[in-house]
Amino acid sequence: MIFDVDGTLIDTEKMYMLPLQKTLNENGYDFSYADVVKVFGITSLDAVKILGVSDPEAIQKQWFAKIKDYTQYTTVYDGIEPVLKTLHDRSDVKMAIATSKQKDEFERDVTRFGLDQYFDKFVFSNEIKHGKPAPDMILKGIEKLAADPASTIYVGDTVYDLKAAHAANVGFALAGWRTKKTADFQTSDYDLKTPNELLSIV
Secondary structure: OEEOOEOOOEEOHHHHHHHHHHHHHHOOOOOOHHHHHHHOOOOHHHHHHHOOOOOHHHHHHHHHHHHHHHHHHOEEOOOHHHHHHHHHOOOOOOOEEEOOOOHHHHHHHOHHHOHHHHOOEEEOHHHOOOOOOOOHHHHHHHHHHOOOHHHOEEEEOOHHHHHHHHHOOOEEEEEOOOOOOOHHHOOOOEEEOOHHHHHHOO
8 A cells, every 4th residue: 555645644735835825926926825725746846837937946945945834734634643553563564655745855744743654665756757647656666565556555635646546557545534526536446534444445
């Protein structure tokens, strides 16, 4: 089983999106919060490029300089940790994280909650060539786990996660504790309402 992080294990939406909106507004772009949240969950440079800014690298740098002032908004989703512990304790389950975060971001946002102890392998965005919706990071996770794609599930919360999972030929489980199922997720293999439902699909 391979997991996304943001919007799946931890709620980091406001931590990332509030400083992004502030940065864009300071640079003369009239983006609302609803506008910027549409790019939540993909690599940061891809996100600002999708928003169509003229100097994405400069915006990215300014954005990331502000994030440290918003870390108080990060929380672990209710029910996540006990489920991860149960899965970790099972000898027949191997787990990895495949995230758009870089390692230092992961340590800032995830390690401080102790969630890393439940995972066998980790894939960060700097290890792969193409971010989601490309399958690269999920394929790297499969490689690191020496897993069988036919029995692998990727758990995520965005359409980018869904597309990446299916491009990697693995099942996709929608983290419904953040994202409700809409027409965009009709091809999801599993529609989870709570983290505890993960225990019933492995």
